[in-house]
Amino acid sequence: MALLALVAIIIAALGLDLPPVRLGALAGVCLAHGLALALVPARRLPRWAQVLYLLAQVGMASVAQMLAPAGLTGFVYLAVVLQAMVLFPLWLWIPFALSIYAVWSGMLLMATASFVTWLQGNLALAFPATCAMIAVILYLRQQRRSEQVQQMLLQVQQHYDQLTSSLRDVQQYTMLEERHRLTQTIVQEVQVALSRTEQHVNSALNLAQANLSRLEMMVGQTRTSASQAVDRLRGAVAALRGDDPAQQPVPVLPSMLFANDELVLNGRPATVLTWTLPSVFVVMAAGLTLMRHDFSLVLVLTLLIGSLLLLFVYVATQRTRHALLFQIGLFVQVLVILAMTTMTHTVPLLIGLLLVLWQLSLRLSLVQVLLYLIGLPTIAALLVARLDPVELSSEALMMGVVATVAVGGPLLLARSQLDRRKQTELRLSLLNAEVEQQMAEVRALAVAAERARMAREVHDELGSRLMLVSLQLQLAEELAAEDAQAALEQLQISREHLRNAWSSVRSVADAELPFAAGIGTLYMALMELVQCSHDAISLVCEGDLDDLPFAVVTTIYRTVQEGLTNARKYAPGATVSVSIVSLNAYVTVTLTNAAADTAALSFSPRHTGGGFGLVGLRERVEALGGGLEAAPSAEGGWRVRVVLPA
Incomplete structure (x- = not known):
């Protein structure tokens, strides 16, 4: 935008009959300003260097304004303000922008020496400056959110890389958790069964030593208890083998992290902006028209009816989501602005077409925006040529082009950032879902592996020992009626195996x-x-x-x-x-x-x-x-x- 304005200043100066020295100085200042814009990496400079860089631009714009007073110089100052908005925080760029306005306004007052001309210059620049600054704010908002999403994506990518490199650790941790849980349930249940069996064995031994006649009955009860322990063991193994580890649902992020983000701007800010922009234009139109023409009731009624109609159509167009109704609303707004320009004979009101450009840039595709940009300037130029051929100058045309770039450029960039952010958010959601999916799979596999391991160990270690205990108790039961002493010896051997089983329970749980x-x-x-x-x-x-x-x-x-x-x-x-x-x-x-x-x-x-x-x-x-x-x-x-x- 600044480069276009500088070129337009030189083109406009060619028709002002300036002395060659003055024209050369103007060209040199504009060339230096353009080279500074093109070559200096302002974003990489420290804060103090950025301030000096923008002050140097303000100084060169002031020199150009003194050499050739032109309305286009205001857009150069506006470009400096927009740069400050991009480079500085809010608390710094606002006073910086006010200082730049004071410099431009003071230079304009000195050059024109007329308050009316100074006020007209302020009104003519107020609406495009407002649109351009809001457009840059929207662009910066989208850019910051895009950077935030990029950082989130980078963090998730790093988390994904760390997960890939530490899957074994995750699996080991999950296995230990599952091992602890199973130890608290299945192993304790088996221990309870072993404890009861051992109590029966000890009771049988104690009673048998005092009364051998009751040995057969006690051995039978003990064998029943051992059988129950074996059944519990089988039930534990079946539970470990048969139950699938609970699959946790994988939380998939929505395709967009921020809801209601179809447009660059939504919600309360969009509502405020819907009323702000046309209101600024209405104030500008009323001020310029009343200063250019004598006061009359017809003129006031024309402005009032046109302003109210424009406000109504603009708000209605913003509220609609239907493509055809939206295009009809744009067409009606163009007609209202052209009618107000024709009826008031105030050519600067054509700057209101920036309202249409604003809506085009926010809602339509790039091809449709280009088609409108071809048709609207043509219509405006034909209207100006018919109403007031004097105002159809190269400077006026260049001002229209620069204003279009100043407003449409940031909005299109904001939409580009929005599209890029949506793609990044989609990648982020997919990557996050993949991370959660892999974590869930690793946990499920680790839990299944630990349950299978414990099932094998419980079956092989405890199952073997309990089976020996059961067989020895069966032998003791058979010997009880014939050889009580041999039956007692088998009970004592069974007690030793039970004690071994007790010691093996913990080793089974701890994979030893x-x-x-x-x-x-x-x-x-x-x-x-x-x-x-x-x-x-x-x-x-x-x-x-x-x-x-x-x-x-x-x-x-x-x-x-x-x-x-x-x-x-x-x-x-x-x-x-x-x-x-x-x-x-x-x-x-x-x-x-x-x-x-x-x-x-x-x-x-x-x-x-x-x-x-x-x-x-x-x-x-x-x-x-x-x-x-x-x-x-x-x-x-x-x-x-x-x-x-x-």
Whole structure:
């Protein structure tokens, strides 16, 4: 806008018959001013340098105004004010703008030496200056909001990057939370069942020592309590396996963060502005018309009727959202402004077409705005040529062009910022939704993984021990009638296993094992399983098992534990062979049991009552990249074979 005004000043000065020296000085000042506008990065300067930079522009504009007084110089001052609005905070640019106005107004009064001419110059510049300043305020508002959304997008992007790099930490934290929750529910419930069973065992032992005749009855009650503990254990495993972790709804942000933002300006500010702009134009039109013409009742009535009609049509046009009605409203406003200009013979009233330009820039597309900008100046020029050909000068035309740029430019930029912000908000909402989605998925996966882990550990560790307790109590019940002393010994062994089960509950909740990696501790743990699980078991370990990863050692231990438990449960009395071979970077674990007298076969899913032992074992193996085979053997028994990468 400032560059256009400077060029227009030089063009207007060519028709003023100025001396060559004065014209050259004017051209030099305008050229220096234009170079300063084009080359100085005002936004990057410190505050004090920005103030000096704008004061230098005011000084060059004052020199140009003294060399060639012209109405276009007011737009140069206005450009400085608009720059101050962009560069300075509110508390600084308002007094700065008032100071610039004082300089321009004083220079105008000195150049014209006429109060009437000075007042006409003020009125002629008041309306376009008001429109331009409000347009820049709207642009700055949209720009700030766009920058805020960009910062929000940057923060969410950083959060997304941090989330991507710390998914393992999030998963670990969620698993610990779920582990704590499950410890407070399922593990405590199992502990209660173990406590009751142990109380029954202790009561049976105490009463049996005092009265052996009641031993059989007490052992039966104890076995019933142990069966209930096993049932609770199965229920806990089924709950862990069967319940899906609660899926939290993913909060998706709306496509726009700020509601009711179809236009650049809405709400109360839009309502105030709807009445302010036409009111400023009406005041300007009345002042210019009454100063140019003698007072008459017809003139006053013409101004009054035209002003009221323009106000009514303008407000009605702002309220409508229908495209056709909006265009009709614009057309009627153009007719009213042209009629007021024609009937009052006051050409400066054509500046009221800036009202139409304002609405065009806010509501219509760029193509439609350009079409209007082609038609409206043509109509205005033809009207001026007919009413007062003297006022159809190059300076008047350039003033119209500069005023159009001063008002339409910031509004179109504000709309561009609005469109850019909407795209950024859409990206922000999508990215935020993606972050929440990934967080929800990570939490769900972590919860599912922790529940599956606890289900496996509860089934393999506690299930194995409780099954041994149940079998020993069954044996004690069978021996109670024949050999009371042997029954007591079985009860004492059961109590030891219950105490071991007590100690294993917490290790199950904390994902611990009663041994560390290594052949020594693993072999001893396996030997303990063999000794307390079955009488006819052969255990063979071959190859280098010293440096196996802890996860592999854990899976080997759980495989043997699950196999022996099921062999004891479904093939009691049958021989079981356990083979662990480490060869060629693979570890093979094979458990085979002979056929039992019962119809059930070990590891057969149809005989486990829908248990999860084989399911959990397969999960362990596949998580390490291994494989599992479970099928009847050729000899009529059952074989489980697990192959793990070492």
